[in-house]
Amino acid sequence: xxxxxxxxxxxxxxxxxxxxxxxxxxxxxxxxxxxxxxxxxxxxxxxxxxxxxxxxxxxxxxxxxxxxxxxxxxxxxxxxxxxxxxxxxxxxxxxxxxxxxxxxxxxxxxxxxxxxxxxxxxxxxxxxxxxxxxxxxxxxxxxxxxxxxxxxxxxxxxxxxxxxxxxxxxxxxxxxxxxxxxxxxxxxxxxxxxxxxxxxxxxxxxxxxxxxxxxxxxxxxxxxxxxxxxxxxxxxxxxxxxxxxxxxxxxxxxxxxxxxxxxxxxxxxxxxxxxxxxxxxxxxxxxxxxxxxxxxxxxx
Numbered sequence: 001x002x003x004x005x006x007x008x009x010x011x012x013x014x015x016x017x018x019x020x021x022x023x024x025x026x027x028x029x030x031x032x033x034x035x036x037x038x039x040x041x042x043x044x045x046x047x048x049x050x051x052x053x054x055x056x057x058x059x060x061x062x063x064x065x066x067x068x069x070x071x072x073x074x075x076x077x078x079x080x081x082x083x084x085x086x087x088x089x090x091x092x093x094x095x096x097x098x099x100x101x102x103x104x105x106x107x108x109x110x111x112x113x114x115x116x117x118x119x120x121x122x123x124x125x126x127x128x129x130x131x132x133x134x135x136x137x138x139x140x141x142x143x144x145x146x147x148x149x150x151x152x153x154x155x156x157x158x159x160x161x162x163x164x165x166x167x168x169x170x171x172x173x174x175x176x177x178x179x180x181x182x183x184x185x186x187x188x189x190x191x192x193x194x195x196x197x198x199x200x201x202x203x204x205x206x207x208x209x210x211x212x213x214x215x216x217x218x219x220x221x222x223x224x225x226x227x228x229x230x231x232x233x234x235x236x237x238x239x240x241x242x243x244x245x246x247x248x249x250x251x252x253x254x255x256x257x258x259x260x261x262x263x264x265x266x267x268x269x270x271x272x273x274x275x276x277x278x279x280x281x282x283x284x285x286x287x288x289x290x291x292x293x294x295x296x297x298x299x300x
Contacts, residue, residue, distance in 0.1 A: 006047045011073055013040040014052065018062055018070035096125040096281040099137075099145040103224035104268070105129045107244040109146070116288050123281050131196075137273050144272045144285055156271045159286065162243070162298040164264035166204060169228075169245050169254040170237035180237075180257045183208050190236030191218035192227045200239045208260040228254075243298055263299070 016026035016037075023037045030037070045052050052066035062070060100109050105127060113127065130145070137145060137156060151158040170180070178189045186205070193216065194200055202215035218236060221227050227238035228245060231254060242261065248254040270289050276282050 006044055010040045010044045010047075011077065013037055014044055015070060015074050015077055017041060017053070017060070018066065019074075021059070021061055023060060094123050094281045096123050096285055097141055097143045098125055098127045098285070099130050099140075099142045100127065101146065101148060102129040102131075103228070103241070103244055104146055104148075106225050107228065107247075112292055115292065116285065119288065120281075120284050123284060125285075137271075138275075143276055143279070143282055144270060144289075146289075147269050147271050149266050149269070151267075151269050153269075153271045156273050157277055158269040158271045159290065161268040161270055161289070161293050163267045165242040165299050166200060166239050166262045166264060167242055167256050167260065168204065168237050168239050168258060169249065169256055170231055171234050171253065172255050174231075174234045174237065175255060175257050183210050183258055183260075186210065186237070187213055191215070192230050192236045192238035193218050193220040194224060194227055194238075195220050195222045203264075204239050204260065204262045207262045208258065243296070 013026065013030060013032070016029050017023055020026050020029070023034050023041070026032075027034045027037045041052065048069075050065050051063050052069065053060040054063055106129075110127065113125070116123075116125070128142075137143075146161070147153065147158070148164065151160065168186075174180075174189075179185060180189065183205075191201055198216065201218075202211075205211060205213055205215050219230075221230060224238075224240050224244060227240055228248070230236065231238050231240075232248070237257070239262075241264075245254055249256060270286060272282050272286070
């Protein structure tokens, strides 16, 4: 079967030009001349029979058709690149596919994976992030996942890792500027909210004895990692998991103005499909992960 496809080079050129909305920057990224980029785009437009870009005040912008095509082509190129990298990586050893929550992966797990890599040089790994939801690990080719919730995942084994302890953090400068001395002072400052944990501040304030305060006010962020960055920027004070800001607190970049710590309703688990429980790469990561959590002194 003959596929109705333009050349891969033309698609890659179009994707770069669409991302930058500039032929010059696309040319610099791809190591081409601007005229070569223009020629590739023109040939692609001829092949498709539609305009992908239009000139607006000496710059190129995507047409509506171009914007739709760029989004679809970008996904296809990303999938092709991921498949190619997986094949190349597989030649060097067994590949372990790990999925973890965004904040946990970026603020805790990533920097510790060097330990796993050094102790298991024969196991290449791919670390991806996901939103906190159960998913089909087999269909999505995930070997192990770090999950926050209850220890129930259809077709998978769940090993307890740690409880989640929450407390408020802000910069020393923010605390000084807002005269944060007692919990009552929180009435006058910006509370940073987590979209998927709308009760985080409510739970903490209730435990601290300030349940009559509006615990839902303040800007909302999708991930704890965003709240951490907003806290570091001095935007406000946020309630976050203790273990993901431990390094910031130890370095003095963030402080915990109050001693109250709240234990979340759920815990973190290492989950993996039942049919993969005996795979050497899964067993290796399981042993390493349980040991790492224990050595870090995280709440059990």
